[in-house]
Amino acid sequence: DAGVIQSPRHEVTEMGQEVTLRCKPISGHDYLFWYRQTMMRGLELLIYFNNNVPIDDSGMPEDRFSAKMPNASFSTLKIQPSEPRDSAVYFCASSFQGLNQPQHFGDGTRLSIL
Amino acid sequence: TQLLEQSPQFLSIQEGENLTVYCNSSSVFSSLQWYRQEPGEGPVLLVTVVTGGEVKKLKRLTFQFGDARKDSSLHITAAQPGDTGLYLCAGWGNKLVFGAGTILRVKS
Numbered sequence: 001d002a003g004v005i006q007s008p009r010h011e012v013t014e015m016g017q018e019v020t021l022r023c024k025p026i027s028g029h030d031y032l033f034w035y036r037q038t039m040m041r042g043l044e045l046l047i048y049f050n051n052n053v054p055i056d057d058s059g060m061p062e063d064r065f066s067a068k069m070p071n072a073s074f075s076t077l078k079i080q081p082s083e084p085r086d087s088a089v090y091f092c093a094s095s096f097q098g099l100n101q102p103q104h105f106g107d108g109t110r111l112s113i114l
Numbered sequence: 115t116q117l118l119e120q121s122p123q124f125l126s127i128q129e130g131e132n133l134t135v136y137c138n139s140s141s142v143f144s145s146l147q148w149y150r151q152e153p154g155e156g157p158v159l160l161v162t163v164v165t166g167g168e169v170k171k172l173k174r175l176t177f178q179f180g181d182a183r184k185d186s187s188l189h190i191t192a193a194q195p196g197d198t199g200l201y202l203c204a205g206w207g208n209k210l211v212f213g214a215g216t217i218l219r220v221k222s
C-alpha cells in the first residue's frame with residue numbers, strides 16, 4: 001500500500017516567493033496533520049484536519065501560512081511570502097479514526113528559503 | 115503549555131550495550147507514543163501507551179508509561195547498529211506535543 005506522499009522532496013527558493021507544499025494522505029484516513037521540524041524547535045504540529053475540515057490551526061506560526069484540504073486525498077500548505085526563518089523540513093501525516101491512533105508520516109519536504 | 119522533555123539529548127554506545135531514554139512532563143497525558151526517525155525520512159510509530167503503569171515490549175525494546183501518566187521510558191537491550199536513529203516521544207493532552215528527541219548512535 002502507498003504511504004503518505006509529499007511533494008516536492010526538496011524546495012529551494014528566494015525569500016518573498018510563494019511556496020506550496022503538497023500531501024496525499026493514505027486512502028481511507030480521515031485525519032491529516034502538517035508538522036514542521038527544525039533543530040531548534042524540534043517537531044511542531046502546525047494544523048490538523050478531520051474529514052477535510054481544519055480542526056486546530058493554533059500551531060500555524062503566522063498569517064503567511066495557510067493550509068487547505070479540498071478533498072480527502074489532497075492537502076496543501078502554502079507560505080506567502082516566504083522568509084529565511086521558514087526553512088525547515090515539513091511533514092505531512094495521516095491517521096484513521098481518532099487522534100490517539102498511529103500517525104503515518106510522509107518523507108517530508110526540505111524547504112530552504114534563501 | 116504542555117511540554118515533554120527528553121533525556122539524554124544524545125547517546126553514543128557500543129553494540130551490545132543497554133540504554134534507557136526518558137520522556138518527562140509536569141502534565142498528564144491521555145496517551146503517549148514513541149516514534150523512531152531515520153535521516154531523510156518521517157517518524158515511524160513504535161508504540162502507543164495509554165494506561166498508567168503500562169509496560170509494552172517490542173522485541174528488544176521495552177516501553178513504560180508512568181503511573182501518573184506524566185512520564186515514559188524506552189529501554190533497549192543489547193543495542194544494535196540498526197537501532198541508530200532519532201527517538202521521539204509524543205503526548206496527547208489538550209493537543210499533541212513532541213519531545214525534542216534523543217539521537218542514538220550504536221557503534222559496531
